[in-house]
Amino acid sequence: MATKEEQQAYAEKIKPIQPKPPYFINCLKAFLIGGLICLIGEAVQKFYMTYFNFSAETAGNPTVATLILVAALLTGLGVYDKIGQFAGAGSVVPVTGFANAVTSAALEHKSEGLVLGVATNLFKLAGAVIVFGAVSAYIFGMIRYLFQHLM
Amino acid sequence: MNLQGRQTWKFTNSIYLNAAGTSVGPLESEGPLGSFFDKTYSDLHCNQKNWELAERQLMEDAIDVCLKKTKLQPEDINFLLAGDLLNQIVSANYTARGNGIPYLGVFGACSTSMESLALGALLVDGGYANRVIAAVSSHNATAERQFRYPTEYGGQKPDTATFTVTGAGAALVSKEVSDIKITSATIGKVVDLGIKDPFDMGSAMAPAAADTIAAHLKEMNVAADEYDLIATGDLSGVGAPIVKMLLKEQGIDISDNHRDCGLMIYRPDQPVFAGGSGCACSAVVTYGYILDEIRKGNLNKVLMVATGALLSPVMVQQKESIPTVAHGVVLERAEGGN
Numbered sequence: 001m002a003t004k005e006e007q008q009a010y011a012e013k014i015k016p017i018q019p020k021p022p023y024f025i026n027c028l029k030a031f032l033i034g035g036l037i038c039l040i041g042e043a044v045q046k047f048y049m050t051y052f053n054f055s056a057e058t059a060g061n062p063t064v065a066t067l068i069l070v071a072a073l074l075t076g077l078g079v080y081d082k083i084g085q086f087a088g089a090g091s092v093v094p095v096t097g098f099a100n101a102v103t104s105a106a107l108e109h110k111s112e113g114l115v116l117g118v119a120t121n122l123f124k125l126a127g128a129v130i131v132f133g134a135v136s137a138y139i140f141g142m143i144r145y146l147f148q149h150l151m
Numbered sequence: 152m153n154l155q156g157r158q159t160w161k162f163t164n165s166i167y168l169n170a171a172g173t174s175v176g177p178l179e180s181e182g183p184l185g186s187f188f189d190k191t192y193s194d195l196h197c198n199q200k201n202w203e204l205a206e207r208q209l210m211e212d213a214i215d216v217c218l219k220k221t222k223l224q225p226e227d228i229n230f231l232l233a234g235d236l237l238n239q240i241v242s243a244n245y246t247a248r249g250n251g252i253p254y255l256g257v258f259g260a261c262s263t264s265m266e267s268l269a270l271g272a273l274l275v276d277g278g279y280a281n282r283v284i285a286a287v288s289s290h291n292a293t294a295e296r297q298f299r300y301p302t303e304y305g306g307q308k309p310d311t312a313t314f315t316v317t318g319a320g321a322a323l324v325s326k327e328v329s330d331i332k333i334t335s336a337t338i339g340k341v342v343d344l345g346i347k348d349p350f351d352m353g354s355a356m357a358p359a360a361a362d363t364i365a366a367h368l369k370e371m372n373v374a375a376d377e378y379d380l381i382a383t384g385d386l387s388g389v390g391a392p393i394v395k396m397l398l399k400e401q402g403i404d405i406s407d408n409h410r411d412c413g414l415m416i417y418r419p420d421q422p423v424f425a426g427g428s429g430c431a432c433s434a435v436v437t438y439g440y441i442l443d444e445i446r447k448g449n450l451n452k453v454l455m456v457a458t459g460a461l462l463s464p465v466m467v468q469q470k471e472s473i474p475t476v477a478h479g480v481v482l483e484r485a486e487g488g489n
Contacts, residue, residue: 007345084305108301
């Protein structure tokens, strides 16, 4: 087993050879594609408000559902992972990324059956989002409650 | 003495690689070596229901082709030495269940190709087998599922990542005279220089490859230019320059005769990041392309070093680094069986 010093020396030595991640280009791509997804969301929301008499508040649910449906379909058609490789965080962070995480896990584990395959592994990737979403909602809810009632 | 130094076997008898079979998926068949592979699939599923069955199909095909070329039946083979990248090496186990050849499962991650070939040659040389088949397989989608994310997950991979080759290779080893000889093999030790990034296995494996190549040259007492080709398995665009650099530090220059299978199997414009990886990467390039080059006389003596990242997702999540190993086998042209 190599010592800490040997490991550090090796890491230093190979640094010039390793390709640098193009941080700026990646950020730009993420910004553009992430923004584009949000723009599409806006358009869908306007569509529901104009043609189905939703208010700005109530249009949220059908808009999110539509985006999730489209992202799930794109995942199934093998397109979303290609968008993801290009856009990085831009297509992971929006709700479409969550839909992709769930759908891709479901597709992957279809071969092990509906219960132990699909159902068990459905939230394999997205589970962490739900856990930390619920926990942080609880914590911030408590903080808000304290501020509202004690101050 | 059959043992040279500490870790190199020099086979005393003439051991021959009689025939090989290769099968690959769509991206590999479209690559620059596509015409060298025996069986190609235009569909990643290889006409099977799921990815695991597809990988098994590839391994069965490779062995079938290998047997057909030599007009042998599974009953004529003493042992099958096989492995793959999946848990419990399932592709190899189920293939062995199908053909009924007495079986030894081997695992050395992507180094399994040369590990199985070296062990096969050893069994034949020692008189413990007349005919052995060494086979390995890997599949891009099964490897993604085993080691990374679901295939359709939209995560972004860095440029240092490698792309698992979909394919399988099998080789028949015996003392029956043919045009390719297996003359020696060097077994590598497990090397770990602290790389923890599973998306940079080239950097992790390069020191193991350098260690095995240096040990081989020293124990066989030969210079690097003795070989027309020193090939590494799947160091890719990141690891290939590192192994050259590490060997140069030890006074060994392989800049003229080194090539990496991970860079040979795909065109640079294919979407494979730093290059190919997986057991099948070194196997199909060796058993498809390199053997052909030796037969044609374009290469006379080749040191094939298969590199393996002994990666476990659980261990990496526990913040352990990635141990790696590399095994080398020397293949020589045997004109008229000499």
